[in-house]
Amino acid sequence: MLKTVSCRENRPALQHARARRRPVCRAAAQTPHSLAEELQAARDTYRSLAEAARVETSLDLRQTDGVSAGLGLAATRPHAKNEVLMRVPRSAAIVLDYDRGLSMPPARWPRLRGGASSSIDPLPWDILQALALVDGLAGDGGEFWARYCDVLLPAPERLTLPMCWEPQRLAQLQHRDIATAAEAQQDRLMGLFPELMEPLAPDVPSWFQWAFACVRSRAFRAGPDAFAFVPFLDLANHADAPQAVPPGPSGASGGAATPAPPSNQVANADFRASPAGAGSGEAGAGEYFELYALRDIVAGEEVTISYAGPEGYTNQRFMAQYGFVPVGGNAADRVKLELTPEMQSAPLDLEVLQELLGDALFMSALRGTDPYLTAALKSLPLVDGGGSNGVKAATAGSVRTAQALLQQVEAQIAEGTTTLEADEALLGGAEGRALAEADPRQAAAVAYRVERKRLLDKTAALLRAYARR
Ligand SMILES: C[S@@+](CC[C@H](N)C(=O)[O-])C[C@H]1O[C@@H](n2cnc3c(N)ncnc32)[C@H](O)[C@@H]1O
Numbered sequence: 001m002l003k004t005v006s007c008r009e010n011r012p013a014l015q016h017a018r019a020r021r022r023p024v025c026r027a028a029a030q031t032p033h034s035l036a037e038e039l040q041a042a043r044d045t046y047r048s049l050a051e052a053a054r055v056e057t058s059l060d061l062r063q064t065d066g067v068s069a070g071l072g073l074a075a076t077r078p079h080a081k082n083e084v085l086m087r088v089p090r091s092a093a094i095v096l097d098y099d100r101g102l103s104m105p106p107a108r109w110p111r112l113r114g115g116a117s118s119s120i121d122p123l124p125w126d127i128l129q130a131l132a133l134v135d136g137l138a139g140d141g142g143e144f145w146a147r148y149c150d151v152l153l154p155a156p157e158r159l160t161l162p163m164c165w166e167p168q169r170l171a172q173l174q175h176r177d178i179a180t181a182a183e184a185q186q187d188r189l190m191g192l193f194p195e196l197m198e199p200l201a202p203d204v205p206s207w208f209q210w211a212f213a214c215v216r217s218r219a220f221r222a223g224p225d226a227f228a229f230v231p232f233l234d235l236a237n238h239a240d241a242p243q244a245v246p247p248g249p250s251g252a253s254g255g256a257a258t259p260a261p262p263s264n265q266v267a268n269a270d271f272r273a274s275p276a277g278a279g280s281g282e283a284g285a286g287e288y289f290e291l292y293a294l295r296d297i298v299a300g301e302e303v304t305i306s307y308a309g310p311e312g313y314t315n316q317r318f319m320a321q322y323g324f325v326p327v328g329g330n331a332a333d334r335v336k337l338e339l340t341p342e343m344q345s346a347p348l349d350l351e352v353l354q355e356l357l358g359d360a361l362f363m364s365a366l367r368g369t370d371p372y373l374t375a376a377l378k379s380l381p382l383v384d385g386g387g388s389n390g391v392k393a394a395t396a397g398s399v400r401t402a403q404a405l406l407q408q409v410e411a412q413i414a415e416g417t418t419t420l421e422a423d424e425a426l427l428g429g430a431e432g433r434a435l436a437e438a439d440p441r442q443a444a445a446v447a448y449r450v451e452r453k454r455l456l457d458k459t460a461a462l463l464r465a466y467a468r469r
Contacts, residue, residue, distance in 0.1 A: 035437070039063055042071060045151040046232070049144060053092040055232055059085055059291075059303055064237055070154060070440075072237040072302050079297040085269055088230050090287040092144070094132045096125045097226035100276070107142035109135045125227040126215050127192060132229065133211035134196065148231050153218075156200055156210040160323030160444035163189075164205035164213050172445035174416050175452060177336065178316050185212075217322045222273045222289065230271075230289045238322065239267040241306035242294060244332070267306040268297050308332070315451055323444055325451045329371030333451070335379040335459050337408055346397030347381035348466055355392055356465045376459040380405065394469040406463040413456045420453040 046061040058079070064072035079085060094104040094112075102116055111131040115123050123131075133153075136145030162170055162182035170179035189208055190197045196208035205213070215229065222228035274287045297303065307313070307322060312332025315325040354362045357373075365373040381401065385392065394402075426435060426446050436443040 039071075042151055045147060046235075049148055049152075050232060052144060053089065053231065055086065055088050055092065056084075057086040057232065061235060062302070064302060070158075071152075071235055072304075073235050073291075074302050075297050075299055077299050079293045081293055081295050083293050084290050085293055085297075085303055086232060086291040088232050088289045090274075090289065091285065093228050093230040093289060094129060094136075094141075095222060095226060095228045096128055097223060098125075099223075099225055104132065105142050105144060107135075107145070108140045110140055111135045112141075123192075126212065126219070129215040129219050129227065129229050130208060130211040133214055134207055137207065137211070144231075152231070152235070153210075153214050156207070157204045158440050159205065159210060159213050160441050161213040161217060162320060162323075163216075164209045165441065166199075166203055169203070169441055169445065172442060172449075173319075174418070174449045175316075176415065178320060178448075181316075181320060213323075220271065223276070226273075228273070228289065233271055233289055233291055236269065236271075236291060236303060236305045238307040238324075239265055239304035240312070240326070241308065241310045242266050243310035244306070244308075244312050267304045268294055268301065269303045269305050270294055271305060315448065315455075319444070319448050325444075325448050327447060327451070329375070329454070330451070331368040331371040331374040331378075333371075333375040333455055335376065335409060335412070335455060337379060337405055339381055340404075342397075343381055343401040343404060346395065346401045347383040348398050348402060349385040349392065349394055350382050351385045351392045352394045352398075352466065352469060353377065353382070353462065356462070356469070372455050372458040373462075375455055376462055379459060380462070394466060399467055399469060402463045402466040406460060406467055409456055409460045409463060413453070413460060416449065416453055418449075420450065420457065423450045423453065 043061045050057055058076050059073040060076050061071055062074045064070065073086075075085065090103065091105060096102060096116075102112070104112070109132060112128060112135050115128050115131045132141065133149060135141045137149040139146040156164070162173060162178055163185040165182065167179075167183075170182055173179055186197075186209070189212060193208055197206045199206055218234035219227055219229040222230075269291050271289060271291050273289050276287070278287050291303065291305070293303075308318070312330065313321075315330055315333045318325050318330070357365065361370065361373065364370040365377050368374045423446050426432065427443065427450065432443070435446075
């Protein structure tokens with residue numbers, strides 16, 4: 001059983017932690033030269049800490065090209081499919097295993113131990129992992145974790161997860177639901193550890209928000225009831241799972257051949273834990289976590305994993321949990337619609353939609369090669385009306401459903417306080433890159449609302465066309 005720890009006694013240690021970190025809000029004042037220096041410092045720290053932790057790896061740290069993706073891992077040599085790319089000893093990780101207990105490198109870890117040994121309300125794994133990162137940052141998890149947290153985890157003012165944002169930033173998302181969920185998350189953290197929730201500066205989250213955001217976006221399930229924060233592995237960025245990617249040109253009937261997505265948009269690696277007890281000696285010794293290649297990888301290629309699995313995540317989930325959305329559409333995204341019993345009993349006819357779209361567009365929606373169209377169609381109540389000859393008429397009931405849903409979608413479009421064109425202009429070209437560098441949080445908010453507006457517009461266009469039938 002676990003209890004909430006009083007953190008009053010931890011304050012001096014946290015102030016110490018604050019002093020050891022790079023000053024907050026440094027990005028605005030940074031020159032390209034100092035950014036290059038910072039990247040070099042991160043690479044040096046990555047290499048020396050990996051050596052200290054006996055990590056076997058052929059990957060190096062690099063700055064990634066994607067919108068605000070930050071750092072990432074790249075292959076330093078070619079790899080064959082199934083080859084291990086990185087192996088991290090379990091002893092270097094922070095593992096919460098509800099069957100085997102806590103395991104982390106030897107150190108005091110006072111907040112984590114206090115949280116885990118409480119006898120009142122059990123704390124969930126993500127809160128315990130966040131306490132561990134606060135310990136790590138404060139130097140209470142040993143020198144390795146102090147340096148890892150300080151140099152290799154993102155600075156608080158650059159975190160793009162909405163749960164780290166103040167109301168003005170949440171408003172930039174132009175989506176009430178995601179802002180409300182972020183505020184609920186902040187209230188939850190405040191209810192548990194008010195002493196750790198003091199903002200570091202105006203517009204900068206608290207260390208506890210920082211730690212919790214790092215856990216949500218970087219820790220992973222390591223077994224049926226086990227969760228791990230694995231240093232180095234947590235530097236892998238996301239790309240779509242190979243199974244989630246629509247097929248390339250196949251000559252299949254029903255439309256023009258579509259090009260396969262660029263290979264860097266498809267995950268080329270995955271992670272796994274060695275079986276429990278694989279090592280010898282004390283518990284966990286000889287066990288490891290590893291990244292392995294899903295296909296051949298060339299030297300210099302970024303190594304990515306899928307955070308979402310083949311089913312994918314909605315953009316709201318990507319943004320809330322990871323602080324980014326896939327750019328250029330996400331077939332697993334959905335428009336949130338309230339379906340009344342009347343609408344459910346009069347869904348839209350798939351055949352009518354096929355006629356409206358034409359065969360080529362309809363096929364690309366089915367295949368996922370137009371992800372906005374796929375997501376729009378999958379958001380709607382549909383029925384396959386069966387084959388018919390000639391032009392299919394929409395039933396009066398389904399037309400009413402389309403009209404009612406259109407009103408809902410238009411209400412969501414009206415949440416936008418800027419136009420899609422203006423948002424797209426903010427992200428485009430050199431200015432977009434500069435924005436992502438200077439203010440990754442704003443860039444992430446704009447990318448979120450751009451993607452949402454594109455999907456809402458596509459859905460509204462479909463419903464409008466249907467409602468005219
Ligand atoms: C597990 S960490 C990966 C390492 C991280 N890029 C860094 O700089 O430390 C996850 C975070 O990386 C970023 N990220 C990962 N994949 C991304 C992608 N495809 N596009 C944009 N950002 C991405 C997001 O900020 C996410 O919260």
